[in-house]
Amino acid sequence: MTRSLERQTVAIVGLGLMGGSLALALRDKVSSITGVDPDQDSLEDAFKGGIIHRGTTDLREGVQDADTVILAAPVRIILEMLHNRLGSYLRSNTLLLDLGSTKAEICEEMGNLPIGIQAMGGHPMCGKEQSGLQAAEATLYRGRPFVLCPPRRATPAARIRALELVDAIGAVPIEMDAIRHDRLVAGISHLPYLLSASLVNTISAEGQIDPTIWELAAGGFRDTSRLAGSSVRMMTDIISTNRTAIMRLLALYRVQLAILEASLVAQDNTQLEALLQAAHDSREAWAEQHLR
């Protein structure tokens, strides 16, 4: 029998932006929150800030008595924890949810956990430009999609408990299989990042010839290049665990870019304008529905 959420001990592994915000969103809705982080300073900051009830640098100690364990670490760290001994540290019937940005490899590892652990892959579609505990806020998840991806052998109980948790932080659950998730985020997250990084590397090369290019860059470059400033460690983890979906998207993107270029080369302004209008209308329709 599972305790109701308000009587549960929740362990959050990783007290960065996502883990810290989750602790803030949950702290009045659960019995206690244990923070697990390799950084003693982060633990002390979180404890002093009333974000967690207790903290430890020891994974086993942090998770062994928890009713719910949430992995809020970079993808490779989550994979390592799952692959190594995490499963043996958990009590039977523990809900194990992760917040990793790619899901296929993580859900695959979750499928190998001992029977009795209620595992569910998760990916909240939110974030902000700043990272770290200092940037955490209780409302980060509110109203945002929270993808849930069941690993093989996922139980109805795991699903119900994950939904309850998503609901508690005000997010909107969307259930789908991990492969589908990874294909979708390759398009709306990983492809934009790679375009942004490639743009910056192109301008860097141009800047070797004529450094004034950096002086002229304005708002358009600022926005299109912003993702290139993301955490490289985090993004390398994400991209290297979603290779197939990203390579597919890159191929499709090259086609779209080539179609635009063809109209430019041919001086076909009617075709060029039609392609740009299609992009304009799609972008405005999305913004109208999702940015207001």
Add this chain to the structure above:
Amino acid sequence: MTRSLERQTVAIVGLGLMGGSLALALRDKVSSITGVDPDQDSLEDAFKGGIIHRGTTDLREGVQDADTVILAAPVRIILEMLHNRLGSYLRSNTLLLDLGSTKAEICEEMGNLPIGIQAMGGHPMCGKEQSGLQAAEATLYRGRPFVLCPPRRATPAARIRALELVDAIGAVPIEMDAIRHDRLVAGISHLPYLLSASLVNTISAEGQIDPTIWELAAGGFRDTSRLAGSSVRMMTDIISTNRTAIMRLLALYRVQLAILEASLVAQDNTQLEALLQAAHDSREAWAEQHLR
């Protein structure tokens, strides 16, 4: 002999964001401002708002008595005005400055104006997401680079008077030839726009297969796709008048994207991380210097 700026009549052709902001920035620094716009409502709004001293829909009437004429219209309109009768409407010694986003074709046309007209190509590196007179603000140009491109036969007087005008609105002049300008903005403005439009067209195609992709799109997609929402008419003008420079940049960009992709295909995470780190560091160095 040229009147000092505060005794001049300035005609601004085109009362959108750029022209309206210029009028606001100049109105206390010149004798009078005449607005020229095909839209009677814009003229009335500008007059009632105290942005211009008088307005007309007639180009000849608006510019014939001006000491300085500023063309704040889309690139194709500027080209048409220069190609048609604008030169014959102007008094000798009139300073003619434009704000068009590409400069080679415009400066070429300026070179054909009657002797005695003091022509100078201009491109202020600023803007905002909103367009139109309602979005105009007096501080839009302040502290921003303002590129000046002399056409052939440009006189020292044209240069001095253009610099005085740029100074009056608080912008930072950067002089360069038109071909160099067009090569630089192809990188920091036109390439980002085409990437953004191609990204949106890629996601649109994916959305035909799985519309949920639009639901998951978050901040990364929002920023990278923002430029795709730019005015299509304006951008078609800009891109079609800077074909060579853009095609060159697209070729260089494809190389950068292919280098990233190669490391992904080869599962060479060390190389992938190095490439992403280079982009990260360049972007952060630019942001550090230009966004604070």
